[in-house]
Amino acid sequence: MKIVNEPEKYFVISEFEEGWGMEEIECEEQVYDYCVDALFIPEEKIEDLAINDEFYLEVTLKDLESDDLGEDWYVNLFKMSK
Numbered sequence: 001m002k003i004v005n006e007p008e009k010y011f012v013i014s015e016f017e018e019g020w021g022m023e024e025i026e027c028e029e030q031v032y033d034y035c036v037d038a039l040f041i042p043e044e045k046i047e048d049l050a051i052n053d054e055f056y057l058e059v060t061l062k063d064l065e066s067d068d069l070g071e072d073w074y075v076n077l078f079k080m081s082k
Contacts, residue, residue, distance in 0.1 A: 007064045009047075011081035013039075013057040025051060035059060040073040056082070 016022035017038050025031060031049050034057075035041045047062035059077065068074050 007066075007069055008078060009061045009064060011059045011061075011077050012052075013059065013077075013080055014054075014082055015080070016057070031057065039077060041077065042073070 016034070020034050020038050022030075022034060028049070031051060032046070035046060035049060036043055039059075041059070041061070045061050045063060045068065046059070048058075048060040050058040052058055059081075064074075
């Protein structure tokens with residue numbers, strides 16, 4: 001029997017790329033734009049975004065397919081998360 005691991009869907013990002021103004025988040029749209037424009041996460045793959053009490057970005061993905069796991073945006077997200 002082959003065991004298939006579920007792909008990682010929840011990521012916590014503790015460091016933001018410079019130049020995106022993430023030091024002072026003013027609205028949810030700013031977080032969403034950062035994920036789409038800086039991290040290149042496809043809009044249709046984002047289930048939920050949040051900033052926690054430690055000012056870390058929490059990203060929850062949805063509808064992941066095996067092809068997504070080799071995409072640059074997913075690999076980079078996996079590498080930069082805690």
